[in-house]
Amino acid sequence: MIGDRFRFVDLAEHPVVVLIDDQGNATIEGEDRVCPLILAEVMFRIALFYEAAHENAVCRPTSRAERALEPLQEQAATLDREFAVWTDGTGHAWDLTCDWVDAYGRAWQWTGDLDQVSGIPLMRTEYRTDVQSLDVLREVCGPISPARNRGAA
Incomplete structure (x- = not known):
């Protein structure tokens, strides 16, 4: 197990x-x-x-x-831009090439940028009407889950 x-x-x-x-x-x-x-x-x-x-x-x-929702521990995070994978400080790997669907059914995509203060990936809705960092997205709109691959961000 x-x-x-x-x-x-x-x-x-x-x-x-x-x-x-x-x-x-x-x-x-x-x-x-x-x-x-x-x-x-x-x-x-x-x-x-x-x-x-x-x-x-x-x-x-x-x-x-x-x-309990685990904190992302951004101070220990890394970003592999080549593969668009962000690994948070707890060791969870986040595939930023796929959409992430929130509890309300909205698809979120990585903007290609990190928050300038926290270093956490910035996500935007599929219609580009809202931008949130991944940690805020998880807390406010979670749970989130990966959707089908849409290609590179």
Whole structure:
């Protein structure tokens, strides 16, 4: 069991990643890198395994209220401009090439800049009507989750 630790995934080694949020919503990254029939077969086998292992208890998703929002610790953060990945001071890597969707369904994109004071990436809505730093976006409009890749920022 991994727990709250993070393992960085090499997409050359593992081309498909399934992310399941605390409400049971799934996002599949890289499904275009694997034959759909192979992906369907693997996911079917996974479904059979977990269905057989499930007890008759009611499933209870983890509530966001039970988890404290971790600070980004911008003083220890780094930005890899070549790959548009910002790693916050806690070690979380943020892919800035994809849109980030907030709790209200709005897509946010990286402006290409960092906040001049904090050094945290500046994000703007898809319609360019609002600009917020990533930490403010998480706090005010969160939770946020990655959307489908839109290409380089």
